[in-house]
Amino acid sequence: MEKPAISGGIPVRDKKIYYGHQYIDEADIQAVVDVLRSDYLTCGPKIGELEEKLCEITGAKYAVVCSNGTAALHMACLAAGVKEGDEVITTPITFAASANCALYCGAKPVFSDINEETYNIDPEQVKKLTNERTKAVVAVDYTGQSVELDSLLAHCHENNLVLIEDGAHVIGTRYKGKCNGSIADMTTLSFHPVKTVTGGEGGAVLTNHEEYYKKLLLYRAHGITRDEGQMAHEPDGPWYYEQIALGMNYRLTDMQAALIISQLNKLPMFSARRKEIVRAYDEAFGRLPQVIVQKEIPESDTTRHLYILRLNLSRLRINRKEFFEALGAENVCCNVHYIPTYYFPYYEKLGYKKGLCPKAEKLYEEIISLPLYYAMTDQDVQDVIKAVTRIAEYFDVENTNEA
Numbered sequence: 001m002e003k004p005a006i007s008g009g010i011p012v013r014d015k016k017i018y019y020g021h022q023y024i025d026e027a028d029i030q031a032v033v034d035v036l037r038s039d040y041l042t043c044g045p046k047i048g049e050l051e052e053k054l055c056e057i058t059g060a061k062y063a064v065v066c067s068n069g070t071a072a073l074h075m076a077c078l079a080a081g082v083k084e085g086d087e088v089i090t091t092p093i094t095f096a097a098s099a100n101c102a103l104y105c106g107a108k109p110v111f112s113d114i115n116e117e118t119y120n121i122d123p124e125q126v127k128k129l130t131n132e133r134t135k136a137v138v139a140v141d142y143t144g145q146s147v148e149l150d151s152l153l154a155h156c157h158e159n160n161l162v163l164i165e166d167g168a169h170v171i172g173t174r175y176k177g178k179c180n181g182s183i184a185d186m187t188t189l190s191f192h193p194v195k196t197v198t199g200g201e202g203g204a205v206l207t208n209h210e211e212y213y214k215k216l217l218l219y220r221a222h223g224i225t226r227d228e229g230q231m232a233h234e235p236d237g238p239w240y241y242e243q244i245a246l247g248m249n250y251r252l253t254d255m256q257a258a259l260i261i262s263q264l265n266k267l268p269m270f271s272a273r274r275k276e277i278v279r280a281y282d283e284a285f286g287r288l289p290q291v292i293v294q295k296e297i298p299e300s301d302t303t304r305h306l307y308i309l310r311l312n313l314s315r316l317r318i319n320r321k322e323f324f325e326a327l328g329a330e331n332v333c334c335n336v337h338y339i340p341t342y343y344f345p346y347y348e349k350l351g352y353k354k355g356l357c358p359k360a361e362k363l364y365e366e367i368i369s370l371p372l373y374y375a376m377t378d379q380d381v382q383d384v385i386k387a388v389t390r391i392a393e394y395f396d397v398e399n400t401n402e403a
């Protein structure tokens with residue numbers, strides 16, 4: 001039995017490995033430099049080019065790119081008509097932005113519990129939480145695995161709700177053969193550096209509905225229009241424009257758009273490598289009774305953004321924090337995604353209490369996000385597997401480590 005570093009063993013590796021890292025090549029750098037030498041730093045040709053590319057890749061009819069994934073969620077909620085007095089159902093196992101977007105609109109986030117095997121929002125719970133105040137559902141494709149779009153869409157459309165898919169993790173994934181982004185009423189993307197494709201910052205909303213598309217364009221840029229058809233008054237002259245809604249400045253720069261376009265050219269490569277790493281992890285961890293492998297629904301052909309190691313605590317003598325620290329001692333530096341949103345003091349002050357979503361809360365006690373990114377070498381992957389295996393076996397309930 002190999003001793004983990006925490007118990008006086010030698011770490012599986014000398015150099016620290018982190019849970020995520022961007023991959024930037026010379027083509028990416030050149031794309032940004034080309035924009036810097038051009039006439040437009042923002043509102044230039046790269047914006048339309050990126051929007052066309054996102055439509056081409058996903059099959060969505062319209063794309064509106066914006067400053068980040070949080071802005072995308074805010075705009076999507078506004079376009080869906082979310083307002084004061086409304087309720088928006090979402091999952092607590094996500095980044096806070098998935099619920100904050102409802103608060104931005106004066107609406108109330110309502111937290112639905114998850115499916116205990118896939119960790120995604122449970123459509124049956126969503127049904128139970130729906131009432132006459134419910135306006136929208138923000139469903140998060142957690143780790144990149146698609147939510148159950150068929151049942152969520154059927155429920156939303158029967159009840160006149162808008163389905164917003166928070167697809168910050170989902171780029172590269174297909175649901176029943178179709179790309180995520182072309183299925184829900186609106187799908188939001190994020191291009192933060194930890195995500196599969198990055199622009200430094202950046203986001204997008206994808207939709208097939210012209211009505212949402214027009215609203216998204218307005219909300220992205222102050223609510224200002226230059227389209228005479230939308231104006232209340234006769235134009236004073238060629239300079240004329242009108243503000244017809246209260247929008248924001250959520251524009252993306254051309255430097256970021258150029259970087260995202262260049263990164264999207266590598267999406268098939270990113271996706272293939274991530275799948276390869278996930279297969280290696282699943283195969284190794286499937287043999288360890290001390291850990292649980294995330295279930296994948298057959299409808300989802302997943303490009304995983306995060307790899308979640310779930311501990312089977314009944315088979316271990318240590319808890320999640322101790323397991324996490326033991327991995328750190330092996331120089332495998334992990335993270336945890338996510339703290340249930342309603343645990344945060346801001347949400348506590350709004351009246352949310354622990355106990356709301358028992359399956360999500362249990363999951364949170366048992367999870368660690370392992371390194372998963374394109375540039376990991378096979379040796380990196382083997383080191384992570386070795387570290388997890390060593391710790392899991394050493395701290396197994398039946399192993400008293402007397403020798």
Ligand SMILES: *Cc1c(COP(=O)(O)O)cnc(C)c1O
Nearest residue numbers: 068069070095097168190191192
């Ligand atoms: C990253 C992320 C966001 C927010 O995206 P930003 O681009 O960082 O604003 C929203 N939801 C989820 C699930 C995310 O992972």
